[in-house]
Amino acid sequence: xxxxxxxxxxxxxxxxxxxxxxxxxxxxxxxxxxxxxxxxxxxxxxxxxxxxxxxxxxxxxxxxxxxxxxxxxxxxxxxxxxxxxxxxxxxxxxxxxxxxxxxxxxxxxxxxxxxxxxxxxxxxxxxxxxxxxxxxxxxxxxxxxxxxxxxxxxxxxxxxxxxxxxxxxxxxxxxxxxxxxxxxxxxxx
Numbered sequence: 001x002x003x004x005x006x007x008x009x010x011x012x013x014x015x016x017x018x019x020x021x022x023x024x025x026x027x028x029x030x031x032x033x034x035x036x037x038x039x040x041x042x043x044x045x046x047x048x049x050x051x052x053x054x055x056x057x058x059x060x061x062x063x064x065x066x067x068x069x070x071x072x073x074x075x076x077x078x079x080x081x082x083x084x085x086x087x088x089x090x091x092x093x094x095x096x097x098x099x100x101x102x103x104x105x106x107x108x109x110x111x112x113x114x115x116x117x118x119x120x121x122x123x124x125x126x127x128x129x130x131x132x133x134x135x136x137x138x139x140x141x142x143x144x145x146x147x148x149x150x151x152x153x154x155x156x157x158x159x160x161x162x163x164x165x166x167x168x169x170x171x172x173x174x175x176x177x178x179x180x181x182x183x184x185x186x187x188x189x
């Protein structure tokens with residue numbers, strides 16, 4: 001049970017109610033206490049799903065790594081099904097659970113991205129060897145997107161852990177699909 005009650009949606013501004021209809025999961029419902037930022041957070045999440053150059057598999061691997069590193073079960077549970085749809089294997093998820101970042105489970109690009117993500121989380125500085133390895137496998141844009149992804153899911157994970165947000169269990173790609181649809185709608189606006 002969450003540490004504070006979720007806001008009663010019928011008392012929220014209409015534009016926040018609209019956002020929550022599009023992004024109907026507990027993390028965003030909790031965030032809706034901050035009526036002036038929830039839309040921005042949801043839009044940024046949608047962009048993470050649909051507008052990054054960073055490959056989808058790497059996005060999911062980095063998100064899962066962050067969830068485990070930050071003990072954010074909410075984020076882990078939310079991303080198991082979407083990670084499967086993105087091609088992340090059960091063996092890779094198990095390796096992330098053990099924090100076993102090796103070439104036995106990950107290709108060179110995935111491994112370089114995960115090592116960079118782990119270093120960013122351990123931060124504040126990233127060793128040159130890790131950064132240089134990531135730079136060999138990722139474009140400058142992808143490097144910035146990866147650091148932003150780590151920060152976004154750290155932030156969501158902390159809201160989930162601090163407020164003990166109740167788990168929503170994604171059964172398939174409905175959350176990913178909603179994010180893509182929301183991002184596409186944003187492009188049209």
